[in-house]
Amino acid sequence: MKIYSGTNTGPGPQIIWVRPELMAKPYRLRHFVKHSPDGFQWGYGGSGPADAARCILLDCVDVCTAERLYIRFKNEFIGTAGTELHIPEAAIHEWVANQTKGGLNDQS
Secondary structure (H helix, E strand, O other): OOOEEEEOOOOOOOOOEEOOOOOOOOOOOOOOOOOOOOOEOOOOOOOHHHHHHHEEEEEOOOOOHHHHHHHHHHHHHHHOOOEEEEEEEEHHHHHHHHHHHHHOOOOO
C-alpha cells in the first residue's frame, strides 16, 4: 500500500512523496495543474491544497471518482493537515468507500 507524505516547509510549493511499498524508493507525486500553477500546499483551503487533493486521488482511485470527490477530500484531509502530511492509501480507499455510499457523490 502507498503512503502519501510530505513536510511543509512554509510558503511556496511543497513536495508530496509517494512511497509505493515499505522498502520501495519514494517518488514525487505528479502535479496535474487545475487550480494552482505554483504547486502543492496543505494546511488550509486554497488552490495549492485543492491540487494536492486532486492529484493524490488521481494517483489512488479512478479519474471520475477523483474529480467528483477531491474538494471534499481537500476539506477533510489536506486542508486540515499540519506541517507533516501522512496519508496511507488504505485510509483513502476507506474514505472513498464511505463517501460513495448512499449516493454521496457530489463535491460539497
